[in-house]
Amino acid sequence: MGIDTKTKNSGVDNYGRTIDYLRIAITDRCNYRCVYCMPASGVPDKQHNRILSFEQIERIVRVASEFGIKHLRLTGGEPLVRKGCTELAGMLSAIPGIEDIAITTNGALLRRDAKALIENGVSRVNVSLDTLDPEIFHTITRIGSLDDVLDGINAALEAGFKTVKINTVAVRALHQDFFSLARLSVEKPLHVRFIEYMPIGDDDTRSKGIPEESNPFFKDVSTWSASDTIPSDELRELISREAINHGCGPLLPASSSRPDGYGPADYWKFENSKGTVGFISAMSNHFCSQCNRLRLTSDGCLRPCLFSDQEIPLRQALEDNDDEAIRAAFRQALRQKPDAHHTNDGTQRFMSQIGG
Numbered sequence: 001m002g003i004d005t006k007t008k009n010s011g012v013d014n015y016g017r018t019i020d021y022l023r024i025a026i027t028d029r030c031n032y033r034c035v036y037c038m039p040a041s042g043v044p045d046k047q048h049n050r051i052l053s054f055e056q057i058e059r060i061v062r063v064a065s066e067f068g069i070k071h072l073r074l075t076g077g078e079p080l081v082r083k084g085c086t087e088l089a090g091m092l093s094a095i096p097g098i099e100d101i102a103i104t105t106n107g108a109l110l111r112r113d114a115k116a117l118i119e120n121g122v123s124r125v126n127v128s129l130d131t132l133d134p135e136i137f138h139t140i141t142r143i144g145s146l147d148d149v150l151d152g153i154n155a156a157l158e159a160g161f162k163t164v165k166i167n168t169v170a171v172r173a174l175h176q177d178f179f180s181l182a183r184l185s186v187e188k189p190l191h192v193r194f195i196e197y198m199p200i201g202d203d204d205t206r207s208k209g210i211p212e213e214s215n216p217f218f219k220d221v222s223t224w225s226a227s228d229t230i231p232s233d234e235l236r237e238l239i240s241r242e243a244i245n246h247g248c249g250p251l252l253p254a255s256s257s258r259p260d261g262y263g264p265a266d267y268w269k270f271e272n273s274k275g276t277v278g279f280i281s282a283m284s285n286h287f288c289s290q291c292n293r294l295r296l297t298s299d300g301c302l303r304p305c306l307f308s309d310q311e312i313p314l315r316q317a318l319e320d321n322d323d324e325a326i327r328a329a330f331r332q333a334l335r336q337k338p339d340a341h342h343t344n345d346g347t348q349r350f351m352s353q354i355g356g
């Protein structure tokens with residue numbers, strides 16, 4: 001007899017927040033090596049062998065749905081480098097209770113996969129893009145080509161996703177042209193969101209990730225710190241000022257044209273623009289009281305908070321085919337979800353293993 005999930009499993013945490021969103025890092029591999037996310041050599045091989053199979057992810061999501069998880073996001077690493085990512089989306093969208101699947105991608109393979117993603121139930125896509133300058137793009141990603149990503153964004157718009165968002169990590173040390181990125185929202189229905197840089201990973205981990213001895217665009221990443229985070233308010237004012245100088249500003253509150261989604265961005269827009277400009281202030285303005293998510297790492301740990309290394313491993317439960325142990329892990333994750341994050345906690349993981 002199945003368990004009475006309604007009475008036994010609640011998706012409400014200790015602080016009364018409803019947790020209905022699971023971010024799943026389906027791989028820790030990536031075809032890029034963004035300087036703020038991953039070491040130049042990629043993630044150590046030992047860890048690759050431990051990534052969850054599709055069947056294991058499906059099993060976890062079935063249990064998650066008993067706890068009221070309705071919204072999923074596939075992330076990584078780069079989710080589209082994992083063979084069969086679109087089929088995985090199809091498997092997950094067939095699970096009763098799952099209402100919505102989104103994906104976060106670097107966009108390099110979106111031209112190839114956009115249509116198949118939609119056919120398999122993915123309705124929303126976020127593409128990461130930090131600059132429109134091809135050389136700086138290559139320096140940040142260490143490998144990538146800007147043209148591939150711009151083509152991927154166009155492919156996503158053509159394929160007909162419900163929303164296409166651009167995620168830009170704003171880092172003082174990078175000297176990005178934020179206004180040019182924000183302006184992408186004028187002509188096309190793109191929602192460009194600026195994310196405050198999070199200096200996560202301990203100093204040792206981050207400095208090991210820096211191979212470039214010298215580079216012409218920005219200071220060595222190992223020296224980046226909290227002061228390289230640009231608070232959203234400062235960034236919004238900067239973009240608004242530049243927009244006025246270019247004759248398309250200022251930014252106006254966009255509460256009525258917020259794009260679909262389950263995240264904490266604050267949305268603005270230029271007059272008559274097709275899209276919006278959003279700001280995600282994970283560092284300067286904690287939105288922990290509205291946090292609605294859990295994370296599943298690529299190697300099978302439930303992570304209650306991005307900023308804390310507290311994790312609940314699911315591997316043993318999966319190896320034992322023990323759904324009751326997976327349920328217990330979800331209950332523990334909900335119990336342990338902190339009321340607020342403490343950015344000084346740091347984390348031993350690379351962002352690519354947690355999924356952002």
Ligand code: SAM
Pocket residue numbers: 030036037075076077078079104105106126127128167168169195196197198199200351352355356
């Ligand atoms: N590969 C995909 C991509 O780049 O979109 C998905 C994984 S990536 C880890 C998810 C998001 O985390 C991306 O938007 C990326 O820019 C962001 N990210 C990575 N490291 C970050 C950091 N240190 N601070 C803020 N955002 C970061």
Ligand code: SF4
Pocket residue numbers: 030031032033034037038076077078106128351352
């Ligand atoms: Fe790869 Fe995304 Fe990390 Fe860049 S941010 S290295 S694309 S996982």
